[in-house]
Amino acid sequence: MTYEEYRAELEQALKRESEAKAAIAKLEKEIKALKEELRRLERRIAAVKKEIYSLIGTDEQGVRAFQAQVEEIGKEVDALKGLSPDDLFWKKKELKKIKKRLEELRGSRIAALPEIDERLTALEGALAQIWAKVPELPSPxxxxxxxxxxxxxxxxxxxxxxxxxxxxxxxxxxxxxxxxxxxxxxxxxxxxxxxxxxxxxxxxxxxxxxxxxxxxxxx
Known part of the structure; x- marks a missing residue:
């Protein structure tokens, strides 16, 4: 390699290094801006959550406790889905209790939260399907x-x-x-x-x- 070739290759390498550093600096600036935007969004989300909790009269822990009640009913409904019509006849008292509990949960302001409303609607539909299988009288x-x-x-x-x-x-x-x-x-x-x-x-x-x-x- 001649001296001129060496100088040309070195200049190319230095140029690529300079461009890379400039790109890194630009990316770091963009990352910093994105982090700032993320922090603003997080603060906004926290404020909206606080406002929502205020409207429904509870906090995050209260919502989780409510969701646990909904999921407990979900397990009971799932257990009833596989029963025969005759078996369901003898579970009418249990079905009525589940229906009453769903109505009580539906009456809470927490039930207005979209994800909970969707889950309650699904359970109400599943329970209606189970009730439709209950015979007027069981097989003799x-x-x-x-x-x-x-x-x-x-x-x-x-x-x-x-x-x-x-x-x-x-x-x-x-x-x-x-x-x-x-x-x-x-x-x-x-x-x-x-x-x-x-x-x-x-x-x-x-x-x-x-x-x-x-x-x-x-x-």
């Missing part, structure tokens, strides 16, 4: 009459009603029984389950004032 059970059986003893069996005084229910549900004292081995009896909405199945030992006092009746 069946019992094959054995030798020596009577309606009293059948109703008394744990797998039937566990209450002998429920025998009239079996009698009324089976047209082949014309005399409640006469049933025959081999007969397949229908065992009604549950009652319709706004009905109460009276069991032995109940009276009207007691029934009226039940939470699901009049409370």
């Amino acid at each position: 059970g069946h019992y094959t009459v054995l030798k020596g059986d009577c309606l009293w003893n059948i109703a008394k069996k744990k797998e039937v009603y566990g209450d002998p005084y429920m025998w009239p229910r079996i009698y009324l549900a089976n047209d082949q029984i014309t005399n409640p004292d006469l049933i025959y081995p081999g007969w397949e009896l229908t065992i009604p389950r549950g009652v319709k909405e706004n009905q109460h199945l009276v069991v032995f030992g109940e009276w009207l004032s007691k029934i009226a006092g039940y939470e699901e009746v009049y409370g």
Whole structure:
């Protein structure tokens, strides 16, 4: 390499170094400006959050606690999604409680936050779909009459009603029984389950004032 070539290459290298330093300085200036903008945005976000919390009457911790309640209900709803219609029939009390809790949460000002409103709306929709699967009555059970059986003893069996005084229910549900004292081995009896909405199945030992006092009746 000649001296002239060396000088030319050195000048090119120095030029590239100078350009690189200038580019770095420019980038550092831009980074500094962006950091300043970021800090301004963070302050603005904090101010907006503070204003929002003031409007809904809580703070960040309160919002998180509220979200935890919403997600707890979400877990319960998810657990109910896979149940059969018959199983859901026996979960009606639980479904009503979930519905009530959602209504209570919806009544809070915190529920106006977009992300919470969206989640509540999704849960309300999921719960409505579950309710749509709940039958008016569950599928009836069946019992094959054995030798020596009577309606009293059948109703008394744990797998039937566990209450002998429920025998009239079996009698009324089976047209082949014309005399409640006469049933025959081999007969397949229908065992009604549950009652319709706004009905109460009276069991032995109940009276009207007691029934009226039940939470699901009049409370």
